[in-house]
Amino acid sequence: MNENNKFSNITPEEMWKWHFIEKAYRKIMKIYNFKEVRTSVVQPLSLLEKIYFFMDNLSDNNINDTTILKIGNESSYGLRPDITISIFNEELISKMSDPVNRLFYCGQIFRNLKNNISQHHQFGAEILGIAEPLAEVEIISLAIRVTRELGLKNLQLNVNSYGCPKCRPNFEKALKKFIIKHKNKYCESCVQKIESQNELHKECTSEKCRAINSEAPKITSYLCNDCKNNYTEVKLMLSNLMIDYQEKPHYENNFRYYNRTVFELIAKNGEEEYRLGGGGRYDSLAKHITGNTLPAVGFSLNSFLLLQLLDKLKLLYPPKPEFHVLLYAKNLNLNITFIHIAQDLHDHGINTVFGYTGMKSAQETEIAKKENCQAVLVIEENLLNSGKIKYKDLTKHLVQNIYLQEIIECIDRQRKIYEVEE
Numbered sequence: 001m002n003e004n005n006k007f008s009n010i011t012p013e014e015m016w017k018w019h020f021i022e023k024a025y026r027k028i029m030k031i032y033n034f035k036e037v038r039t040s041v042v043q044p045l046s047l048l049e050k051i052y053f054f055m056d057n058l059s060d061n062n063i064n065d066t067t068i069l070k071i072g073n074e075s076s077y078g079l080r081p082d083i084t085i086s087i088f089n090e091e092l093i094s095k096m097s098d099p100v101n102r103l104f105y106c107g108q109i110f111r112n113l114k115n116n117i118s119q120h121h122q123f124g125a126e127i128l129g130i131a132e133p134l135a136e137v138e139i140i141s142l143a144i145r146v147t148r149e150l151g152l153k154n155l156q157l158n159v160n161s162y163g164c165p166k167c168r169p170n171f172e173k174a175l176k177k178f179i180i181k182h183k184n185k186y187c188e189s190c191v192q193k194i195e196s197q198n199e200l201h202k203e204c205t206s207e208k209c210r211a212i213n214s215e216a217p218k219i220t221s222y223l224c225n226d227c228k229n230n231y232t233e234v235k236l237m238l239s240n241l242m243i244d245y246q247e248k249p250h251y252e253n254n255f256r257y258y259n260r261t262v263f264e265l266i267a268k269n270g271e272e273e274y275r276l277g278g279g280g281r282y283d284s285l286a287k288h289i290t291g292n293t294l295p296a297v298g299f300s301l302n303s304f305l306l307l308q309l310l311d312k313l314k315l316l317y318p319p320k321p322e323f324h325v326l327l328y329a330k331n332l333n334l335n336i337t338f339i340h341i342a343q344d345l346h347d348h349g350i351n352t353v354f355g356y357t358g359m360k361s362a363q364e365t366e367i368a369k370k371e372n373c374q375a376v377l378v379i380e381e382n383l384l385n386s387g388k389i390k391y392k393d394l395t396k397h398l399v400q401n402i403y404l405q406e407i408i409e410c411i412d413r414q415r416k417i418y419e420v421e422e
């Protein structure tokens with residue numbers, strides 16, 4: 001995996017790693033009864049433009065048209081920058097007739113931040129149709145279970161409430177006042193962030209800035225009763241489930257599309273921190289997009305980051321190699337026999353690797369090793385004349401000439417022994 005290449009392709013050799021994490025995703029989604037959805041990568045701009053304001057590091061103040069990767073100049077389509085948004089595709093949402101929908105997805109997303117185009121791999125889940133805090137807890141517990149399934153232990157769950165359109169403006173007013181009052185005391189990069197995005201630079205490492213930030217208004221002090229009750233109930237349920245969490249009252253950046261509960265999952269590896277993903281409730285956004293009241297909660301994980309972490313922690317386990325047979329003919333004129341035998345092997349569900357016609361024994365050894373072949377079948381003209389074929393059992397180092405009618409029996413017997421011995 002090359003983390004520097006934003007558009008890196010996944011080679012056949014690396015595919016098992018992706019299958020490894022996707023298997024864990026699917027296992028947990030099945031337990032929670034979530035249904036997979038595959039949305040189109042290409043979506044109408046009219047839909048995508050509705051989420052300008054919820055892109056990472058982008059606040060309401062600097063919305064511009066560079067964030068969505070448009071297709072062509074005059075097109076009214078773009079690439080999805082997030083899978084959540086594509087779930088609200090008009091055609092898809094119109095087909096969801098159930099009052100509650102539990103959905104999950106894996107796929108690529110494309111972002112275009114200030115002409116810096118990038119591809120990400122996202123895995124996520126959404127619950128549409130439940131307004132109660134139970135949905136938040138279900139999503140959080142599910143997200144944690146996925147990471148645990150993958151063997152991750154040192155996980156930190158941060159939670160906060162991001163209020164609602166009713167109570168958040170009061171907090172924003174207080175924050176603005178605070179910023180104006182303290183602006184001169186901040187470092188240059190903080191001032192830049194404040195001026196461009198009207199928010200505090202929470203990642204600033206300066207001790208002085210951090211000290212000022214810690215005094216900034218907390219959104220939790222401004223929550224209305226409904227939001228407060230929702231937040232309390234979520235925390236109560238998490239405690240009941242023995243799910244450890246840390247409250248991050250200053251944690252409200254990059255969550256402009258959420259309302260009420262927000263959370264993020266941080267994995268630690270020594271000094272390194274991996275922000276694997278997060279989520280929350282986004283009723284307001286769902287209403288903004290669909291025009292209807294639609295309670296919604298979701299989360300997503302950065303699959304690429306997750307893979308990098310699992311790789312580092314040596315938590316990726318390759319699957320056990322399956323039984324394979326290598327088949328090839330000595331001469332081109334034996335191709336008809338070759339294809340008949342291959343078909344017979346395929347009919348019996350035997351994994352068959354095709355060798356090159358007339359290949360040398362060194363090549364045979366090389367391919368057999370690379371493709372994990374336990375048996376080799378060589379079609380030779382002189383043997384074929386007496387209805388036979390060369391069969392090599394590589395596990396027992398046995399070479400014998402067998403009748404064509406015996407191929408399936410011999411290979412199948414060897415395969416069964418191999419599978420039992422595994």
Ligand SMILES: [Zn+2]
Nearest residue numbers: 164167224227
């Ligand atoms: Zn509220």
Ligand SMILES: [Zn+2]
Nearest residue numbers: 187190204209
């Ligand atoms: Zn600073």
